[in-house]
Amino acid sequence: MLRKVSVTELLSNKRIESLYGIRQREGCKLVQTIESLVGIPIAIHDYVNATLFDILSGMLWSGSLVEGAQKQIKSDFRMFSQKLVDLCGEPNISDVFPFLAMFDLQRKGNKMKKLVLWFDKIFDQVIEKRLQMKTVENMDFLQVLLQCRDQVDQKKTPLTITHIKALLQDMMLAGTKTSSTTLEWAFAELMQKPHLMKKAQDELDQVVGLDNILEESHLPKLPYINAIVKETLRLHPAAPLLVPRRPSESCVIGGFLVPKGTKILINAWAIQRDPEYWDNPLEFRPERYMDSTNDCDYRGTNFSFIPFGSGRRVCVGVPLAEKMIPYLLAKLLHSFNWKMEEGAKLDMSEAFGLELVKKVPLVVIPISR
Template identity: 45%
Template sequence: MDDYKLAILSAFLIIASIIWWFWISKTSKKETHPIPPGPRGLPILGYLPFLQLNLHKQFTELAQKYGPVYKLWLGSKLSVVISSPSLIKEVVRDHDTVFANRDPPVAAMVATGGVDIVWSPYGQYWRDMRKLFVREMLSNRNLEASYHLRKDEVRKVVKSLCMKIKTGSSVEISELIFVTELNVVFNMLWGGTMDKKIMDRIGSEFREAISKVVDLLGKPNVSDFFPVLAKLDVQGIEKETKRLMPCIDEILDSVIYERMKTMASGKSRDEGRKDFLQILLELKEQNVSNRSIDLPQIKAILKDIIVGGTDTTATIIEWAMSEVLNDPQVKKRVQDELTQVVGLNNAVEESHIPRLHYLDAVIKESFRLHPPVPLLVPRLPSQSSVIGGYTIPKGSRVFLNVWSIHRDPLVWDNPSEFKPDRFFNGSGNFDFTGNNFQYLPFGSGRRICPGILLAERMVMHLLATLFHLFEWKLPEGSENNIDLSENFGIVMRKKTPLIAIPSPRLHDSEIYA
């Protein structure tokens, strides 16, 4: 089988080399504006053999040589990398509709079928689903109504950490936060009703499956760069994604089946407002032609929300805690503010968040240095456009290098240093809304992350609780040695997970009960 694949690949490369050079020369002659400059690479393969593991850093280095907009031929696909606030503004503001499409990789098509909110093409279906999600789950009114769910999960974190303290155990921060966020999202999606046997293994199998799928989404795949070879699945990414999906689908199928059975019986699950799953299932039953939705689409949307609400949030909280624990002065200022705003006899409430200005600055600085999605989700222009004087051809894959912009010395003072004061007391016009193109941790334009409001609340509440109620130290032998290196992917995690040992910070034991 390996020889068969190799023979087909060799034949393809010989034939495609002629087509490739012909197409390049023909395209360059047709365009009024030139396509961007960039490294030449090899025939057919382009720059693909030269890609490095830390793609965000490599793209930044290439920008220093070729400018803020440059091209890369990756296999048969033309990629364009943009690393300038003014040029990103042209993409997400001036030509937002043109660049509002996605180019889903093979792994995304296996995971969601491309009919979810993240990967579906820009159009009426995407607009309807995004509007429904924001209105029914993430509006200010609904977030206020679901506060008790988030508060209960934060209290569970506190109790879990108290058990760790009794046994003297250490804590893997990202795992702790992932499970907490997962429970919050489950409660908001469908009230948290699920078979206990399935729930018991969510923290391990489910998290592992989600993390691996996210990794596969960001892994360079020959099938994506040479679509004609997709059937061969040379790297086995399609096969691996298919292997992981049953663990995720089992949970979703269980919940959907139970909810459909309850709805069919005519029994009301609960008094009060409907949860998001019930709204989606009712929309399916209505079968209105212009708003039709089926079970695969419902599952795809639920997967989006679960992944977006867990993996990225756990990642940024782990980064923020790592940076704070790495700087004793920052940690002292965080805890002094918590003492002043919350008090030594109280637990943190969401009502305290608006007054935690320094912690807010710490979180913003963490997003600056460690944007969870460093290249955002690549865009796919629906027609050729001119950006920065260069033609960006229709169908090219466009990367917005937010990581590079967040560390640009022309934009930021001492950009490699962790300095929350740059955001303290509203310094500069920096928030998460995507209107300042020097700071875009959640993206910008039509495809900006829709979960910003929930992410802000949960990150602030969890970090405030962890630093207000607990002191943290590193395991013996790793003191004063927090590894801040990165593992590049579509989500940029820490290379070495943060493991720390908690102890009570406050004297009132009732606060921990």
């Protein structure tokens, strides 16, 4: 039920289009913020992450909080979400020896309980403020969920405040962490190959014009920008191991029997670097998607390119991600030139875990165009 509500009320193409004003507003704010920092080294991930939080919170619970409370929640959420991702990505001896889980030898269970309480506090505040409001101007996602809670048969299809908090948390984590990581990797690759950045900016200048404002409606006319995003997701999928699957029936794959119910982890990172399917797989080359015969899309129809998974359980956020990520990348490339600090070396090493992030955060200097 929650997946169906998410798709129809938040992530349908019609709904996403209707919420473009939020993305446009926050994208312009991001540009204005960075304009005030021209010539100053900045950690690009931090600014993009903050913008994505504002976009998603505007879509999920717009107008529920005063500005001060919203800023505090943004700060808390970023800190706690990073702790959660780090904790989930660390090795856990209980995964190898399940009988040790009851002893919590690494104190992971205790740490996770504290994180759950922190997230509960954040979303309790959001929901409590909404319930106190006498009128709601916009029918946002939180309001839809609260109305569903009041209308459904709780015995047949339970929908509690706990379910709502869990869904909001999932939406915020998936939408902010993965997208900001992807954009940071895109910038890192472009800093390594400045001629590709110049090519993207030339496309933007030709389609949008240097003195005009970039809109989402320009994206279909920006194939090279979209190719950069695809190539970034190929080399640096935010989730290198896709969400675990379990086969409903026993099957044989590559001569190996996979029993029914076996937990399967799909290594998208390795698949998308496989030389059997990709020419020069370790080279960042957006041009590979400019060929009309290339059939890579974000729905996983080509099994060599599956950054969002594939099949019925493909990531529900694909329609939003394929708008937000290219839009913010294009916005930043259209508004600024970028360079590294004097004498700085670009470190492209990866920190493996639940999320594939840069080991060393990217620090760049924006320059007015």
